[in-house]
Amino acid sequence: MLTIIIIILGASFLLYTLLGGADFGAGIIESFAGKREEVTISKAMAPVWEANHVWLILAVVILFTAFPLVYSSLSTVLHIPLMMVLLGIICRGSAFTFRHYDIVIDKSHKYYTLLFRVSSFVTPIFLGIILGAMMLGRITFDTTKGFYEVFVAPWLNLFCIVMGIFSACLFAYLSALFLVGETTIERERKMYVRFSKRFMLLTMLMGLLVFIAASIEGHDLLSDFLHSVTSLITLILATFLCPVIWHFLNKQKNKTIYLRIGAGLQVSLILIGWFYIQFPVLIKMKSGSSLTFFNTQAPESTLQQLLIALLAGLILIIPGFIYLFKVFKIKSNSQ
Amino acid sequence: MNDFLAARMQMAFSLGFHIIFACIGMTMPVLMAFSEWRWLRTGKTVFLDITKAWSRGVAIFFAVGAVSGTVLSFELGLLWPTFMQHAGPIIGMPFSWEGTAFFVEAIALGIFLYGWNKLNKWVHWASGVIVGISGVMSGIFVVSANAWMNSPSGFDWVNGKAINIDPVKAMFNAAWLEQSIHMILAAFISTSFAVAGVHAYLILRKGANAFHAQAVKTALIFGSVAAILQPFSGDFSAKDIAKRQPAKLAALEALYKTSKPAELIIGGIPNDKEEKVNYALHIPGGLSFLTHGNFKAEVTGLDKFPKRDRPPVLITHIAFQIMVASGILLAFISVLYLVFSINWRHILLKKWWIVLVACATPFGFLAVEAGWTVTETGRQPWIIYGIMRTEDAVSPMPGLHYSFYIITAVYILLSLIIIWLMKRQISSISQYYNSANEI
Ligand code: HDD
Numbered sequence: 001m002l003t004i005i006i007i008i009l010g011a012s013f014l015l016y017t018l019l020g021g022a023d024f025g026a027g028i029i030e031s032f033a034g035k036r037e038e039v040t041i042s043k044a045m046a047p048v049w050e051a052n053h054v055w056l057i058l059a060v061v062i063l064f065t066a067f068p069l070v071y072s073s074l075s076t077v078l079h080i081p082l083m084m085v086l087l088g089i090i091c092r093g094s095a096f097t098f099r100h101y102d103i104v105i106d107k108s109h110k111y112y113t114l115l116f117r118v119s120s121f122v123t124p125i126f127l128g129i130i131l132g133a134m135m136l137g138r139i140t141f142d143t144t145k146g147f148y149e150v151f152v153a154p155w156l157n158l159f160c161i162v163m164g165i166f167s168a169c170l171f172a173y174l175s176a177l178f179l180v181g182e183t184t185i186e187r188e189r190k191m192y193v194r195f196s197k198r199f200m201l202l203t204m205l206m207g208l209l210v211f212i213a214a215s216i217e218g219h220d221l222l223s224d225f226l227h228s229v230t231s232l233i234t235l236i237l238a239t240f241l242c243p244v245i246w247h248f249l250n251k252q253k254n255k256t257i258y259l260r261i262g263a264g265l266q267v268s269l270i271l272i273g274w275f276y277i278q279f280p281v282l283i284k285m286k287s288g289s290s291l292t293f294f295n296t297q298a299p300e301s302t303l304q305q306l307l308i309a310l311l312a313g314l315i316l317i318i319p320g321f322i323y324l325f326k327v328f329k330i331k332s333n334s335q
Numbered sequence: 336m337n338d339f340l341a342a343r344m345q346m347a348f349s350l351g352f353h354i355i356f357a358c359i360g361m362t363m364p365v366l367m368a369f370s371e372w373r374w375l376r377t378g379k380t381v382f383l384d385i386t387k388a389w390s391r392g393v394a395i396f397f398a399v400g401a402v403s404g405t406v407l408s409f410e411l412g413l414l415w416p417t418f419m420q421h422a423g424p425i426i427g428m429p430f431s432w433e434g435t436a437f438f439v440e441a442i443a444l445g446i447f448l449y450g451w452n453k454l455n456k457w458v459h460w461a462s463g464v465i466v467g468i469s470g471v472m473s474g475i476f477v478v479s480a481n482a483w484m485n486s487p488s489g490f491d492w493v494n495g496k497a498i499n500i501d502p503v504k505a506m507f508n509a510a511w512l513e514q515s516i517h518m519i520l521a522a523f524i525s526t527s528f529a530v531a532g533v534h535a536y537l538i539l540r541k542g543a544n545a546f547h548a549q550a551v552k553t554a555l556i557f558g559s560v561a562a563i564l565q566p567f568s569g570d571f572s573a574k575d576i577a578k579r580q581p582a583k584l585a586a587l588e589a590l591y592k593t594s595k596p597a598e599l600i601i602g603g604i605p606n607d608k609e610e611k612v613n614y615a616l617h618i619p620g621g622l623s624f625l626t627h628g629n630f631k632a633e634v635t636g637l638d639k640f641p642k643r644d645r646p647p648v649l650i651t652h653i654a655f656q657i658m659v660a661s662g663i664l665l666a667f668i669s670v671l672y673l674v675f676s677i678n679w680r681h682i683l684l685k686k687w688w689i690v691l692v693a694c695a696t697p698f699g700f701l702a703v704e705a706g707w708t709v710t711e712t713g714r715q716p717w718i719i720y721g722i723m724r725t726e727d728a729v730s731p732m733p734g735l736h737y738s739f740y741i742i743t744a745v746y747i748l749l750s751l752i753i754i755w756l757m758k759r760q761i762s763s764i765s766q767y768y769n770s771a772n773e774i
């Protein structure tokens with residue numbers, strides 16, 4: 001039972017990274033694109049962004065139901081970066097909707113756009129920082145150590161910041177690839193191809209920096225990867241997909257579907273690899289001990305009810321999602 | 336400001352903000368689906384225009400409802416980690432069902448808002464109905480979680496730990512049904528009266544036309560039925576609280592001394608030092624009758640509880656008076672509306688009636704905010720009634736008041752922007768919809 005819940009938690013995290021990530025990325029890409037692209041980006045995102053973000057809510061709900069201690073610990077010590085994520089989510093969602101629905105178009109649109117772009121950039125950085133802090137092992141609950149040691153030091157360090165920037169680049173890359181298939185204008189398509197390539201290189205570079213920053217901060221990520229065969233394989237496969245995607249990007253008529261599958265596969269591989277070296281740890285603490293899936297799990301009766309709700313939910317949601325994407329993604333492309 | 340107070344205020348503020356959007360999110364899909372259905376049946380464009388005009392505004396409310404809800408699901412942990420650590424496994428089930436309802440809602444909403452020209456008309460209509468149903472379901476689930484805080488069940492509390500957890504029993508606790516019914520009715524009342532009020536105001540400003548007249552009518556049909564049922568549902572809740580949370584009942588009625596018979600205290604300003612209520616209207620035996628159906632029955636007062644277990648009387652009592660007064664006002668308007676629309680339709684066109692409807696705009700939402708203040712403040716000092724104190728649940732992080740200032744500032748700013756956006760939306764109605772120009 002626990003295994004299925006962990007898989008669903010992992011899957012919703014993965015889907016949030018892919019779908020929500022592409023949404024955040026769109027805000028980043030937009031900052032580098034022109035005025036006209038704004039329209040394509042808005043059009044592509046508007047019908048689906050709300051549904052994409054429910055994956056985050058699902059992950060949070062599973063976390064506090066099934067692994068309550070992890071949820072309460074995270075929200076205590078990582079209060080500040082979580083607060084930043086929340087502010088980002090509020091500003092981004094509202095600004096996007098205001099821009100899309102404000103009937104009168106005037107100067108106010110400039111402010112919506114500014115807010116939308118800034119928060120699209122800031123939120124993924126803090127998401128990455130939070131992930132980094134969970135794995136780095138500086139977290140402590142000993143409040144006598146002082147404010148800085150407990151509430152700031154675990155996340156404000158080189159490794160976490162590099163993780164943050166890595167996430168932002170990854171999201172932008174995902175989004176650029178996604179947008180290649182969303183436009184019918186050749187000039188725009190070329191631009192998104194360019195962005196895809198640039199952000200692919202940037203993401204790879206940042207990925208490298210993550211390893212370097214980790215070792216500077218005394219967290220030997222590389223040897224973790226070398227010790228786990230599965231993780232190593234996923235990492236190599238993900239890297240190998242880069243030239244493949246590059247090849248498809250160079251084709252005159254892009255096979256959008258390949259690009260999307262490729263990118264989805266890449267991100268999944270990276271996350272699965274990361275999951276393997278972490279498992280079953282959720283939070284590594286300074287004291288050397290850690291909070292894991294096993295030592296924080298809720299009682300059996302809770303897990304059982306949670307699973308029923310989740311499975312019933314999936315039966316309703318999956319066809320709904322497929323329908324939503326069919327109506328808006330496939331039809332709009334073939335028109 | 337001390338951090339504990341800041342955390343309580345931040346929670347109250349965030350919930351008070353979210354509930355407005357939640358009410359709109361539960362009610363508007365139903366109103367829109369009703370209006371679209373009339374269009375599909377009659378072919379009159381005015382119904383289509385109303386549906387479309389509403390859906391543009393509703394999209395904004397939905398997005399803000401979604402982000403403010405997301406904030407809440409984090410805030411529960413950011414502010415009350417100890418509470419969530421124990422309560423999570425117990426009330427996680429309604430929250431996970433709520434998650435399912437959100438998904439269905441978000442998907443159906445995407446289809447409804449953006450699928451106007453892409454889908455079969457009835458499929459489109461059905462997506463609106465699904466949004467409404469899942470909105471109401473999510474309201475019921477989350478209110479059950481709150482009802483559990485008022486009436487904890489489905490676990491045994493041993494040495495500061497919950498054991499023998501039964502999530503199903505926890506969800507279907509003693510308070511879930513009455514709170515859910517009262518909440519759903521409240522959502523319909525508040526949103527419908529606000530919508531009717533705004534359109535009535537526009538009639539006063541711009542003169543009568545088919546668009547606004549029909550919009551007022553559609554909203555009032557739903558609002559008036561709910562508003563007439565609400566006092567009964569409220570009475571049902573109060574009787575139940577008398578058994579379940581006598582301290583809350585005593586606080587909201589400002590009954591300091593256990594009395595037999597107990598008088599009903601209307602209005603007034605409770606004074607905790609002297610333990611009496613100044614400037615109030617006293618109705619002998621009134622409270623005994625309302626809580627036990629008998630003019631002579633005994634009602635428990637605050638004196639039965641040690642001082643540290645009493646909720647704040649002043650806030651709870653005044654909030655309760657505001658809710659009940661608004662409820663009675665709206666129920667009165669609703670009765671008039673139903674009577675007039677059966678027999679005296681011409682009165683519905685009279686200026687005084689339209690002014691009355693316009694004046695009723697804020698009272699539904701006022702009652703919602705006041706009602707939640709009663710429920711939540713009346714539960715103090717407990718976060719889980721009788722089990723865990725609010726002060727023991729608060730986050731140990733120093734400086735919580737900064738997040739309170741920031742969140743408050745952001746929410747005030749957002750509210751101002753939304754009001755301004757709605758004004759812009761409304762002022763362009765006659766430009767986009769022909770029926771807004773027909774008399
Ligand atoms: C339009 C809104 C509205 C209106 C007109 C009323 N209420 Fe209400 N009331 C609410 C909106 C509300 C609410 C905001 O929805 C609450 C908060 C918690 C809940 O479940 O409903 C609530 C709670 C609430 C409670 C506390 C329940 C609890 O703590 O478990 C009582 C005793 C009443 N109400 C009683 C009444 C009475 C006697 C009314 C007579 C007219 C009334 N309400 C009208």
Ligand code: HEM
Nearest residue numbers: 343346347350351354477480481707708711712717718725
């Ligand atoms: C949306 C409608 C709601 C409103 C307007 C509301 C209002 C409030 C208010 C005014 C307080 C502060 C009480 C005080 O400290 O004096 C509060 C506290 C709180 N509420 Fe609610 N509430 C709502 C629904 C809920 C729901 C559905 C839940 C959870 C399932 C919830 C959980 C809490 C918690 C955890 C606190 C903090 C602890 C406490 O003060 O007891 N509330 N809320």
Ligand code: HEM
Nearest residue numbers: 057356357360361397400401404405407408437470474477
């Ligand atoms: C009585 C109190 C509440 C009621 C009746 C209520 C009801 C609703 C409804 C109807 C919606 C969908 C409408 C919309 O998106 O605007 C919604 C959204 C949401 N609510 Fe609440 N809610 C309440 C309190 C809470 C609390 C305490 C939490 C968190 C713990 C919460 C979390 C959420 C979330 C995450 C969403 C966004 C879902 C989405 O993306 O569609 N709500 N709520």
